[in-house]
Amino acid sequence: NAGVTQTPKFRILKIGQSMTLQCTQDMNHNYMYWYRQDPGMGLKLIYYSVGAGITDKGEVPNGYNVSRSTTEDFPLRLELAAPSQTSVYFCASSYSGLAGAYNEQFFGPGTRLTVL
Amino acid sequence: ELKVEQNPLFLSMQEGKNYTIYCNYSTTSDRLYWYRQDPGKSLESLFVLLSNGAVKQEGRLMASLDTKARLSTLHITAAVHDLSATYFCAGRIQGGSEKLVFGKGTKLTVNP
Numbered sequence: 001n002a003g004v005t006q007t008p009k010f011r012i013l014k015i016g017q018s019m020t021l022q023c024t025q026d027m028n029h030n031y032m033y034w035y036r037q038d039p040g041m042g043l044k045l046i047y048y049s050v051g052a053g054i055t056d057k058g059e060v061p062n063g064y065n066v067s068r069s070t071t072e073d074f075p076l077r078l079e080l081a082a083p084s085q086t087s088v089y090f091c092a093s094s095y096s097g098l099a100g101a102y103n104e105q106f107f108g109p110g111t112r113l114t115v116l
Numbered sequence: 117e118l119k120v121e122q123n124p125l126f127l128s129m130q131e132g133k134n135y136t137i138y139c140n141y142s143t144t145s146d147r148l149y150w151y152r153q154d155p156g157k158s159l160e161s162l163f164v165l166l167s168n169g170a171v172k173q174e175g176r177l178m179a180s181l182d183t184k185a186r187l188s189t190l191h192i193t194a195a196v197h198d199l200s201a202t203y204f205c206a207g208r209i210q211g212g213s214e215k216l217v218f219g220k221g222t223k224l225t226v227n228p
Contacts, residue, residue: 031214033215040125040220040221041220042204042218042219042220042221043159043204043206043218044218045215045216048213048214048215050214058215090158090159092159094214096214102147102164102166103147103164103208103214104149104161104164105149105161105216106161107158107159107160108158109157109158110157110158
């Protein structure tokens with residue numbers, strides 16, 4: 001199993017550009033998440049999905065969009081990039097459905113995005 | 117609203133010493149997670165604590181959970197340089213959403 005994979009690893013955008021961060025998991029997890037990590041601030045949840053076709057906002061959704069057409073993929077779209085979106089983005093997945101299960105989230109390697 | 121607070125945020129310790137990282141959370145959380153992050157890397161799951169009084173140990177790390185005090189601790193025994201990393205605790209929001217709230221992390225540096 002590759003686990004959770006993310007592309008690209010690094011990206012530099014100009015203000016106003018758009019891009020899509022890709023995330024794929026091969027563990028048949030139903031839940032998927034997007035976080036951003038800023039220095040000294042921990043992780044903040046941007047969006048999450050409980051299954052194909054179902055997404056919901058997290059703590060910091062403004063400026064982002066998501067879709068989930070398959071169990072495996074959960075892309076994050078940045079429209080009109082702003083310097084405030086400079087961050088490291090992590091995708092994660094987990095399985096929820098078994099009583100008493102740990103439901104721990106497994107993280108991808110991250111995408112380091114700079115907006116200039 | 118669940119809030120998670122870790123302390124200290126920075127910890128510099130000598131090899132061979134013991135220390136504890138504290139994780140307080142503001143409202144009821146039914147699950148507490150500890151993760152490790154090496155510089156420039158992703159997060160790796162260390163422990164999942166499900167119930168009051170839960171204690172888990174892996175090598176020199178031991179995590180515990182006191183739900184009444186809303187406190188989890190990560191105890192480091194006889195630290196070694198390889199334990200240098202940032203450690204995060206995260207509480208799960210009750211209600212079936214599977215959403216986690218993370219603390220800001222504790223950056224641990226173990227000096228020879």
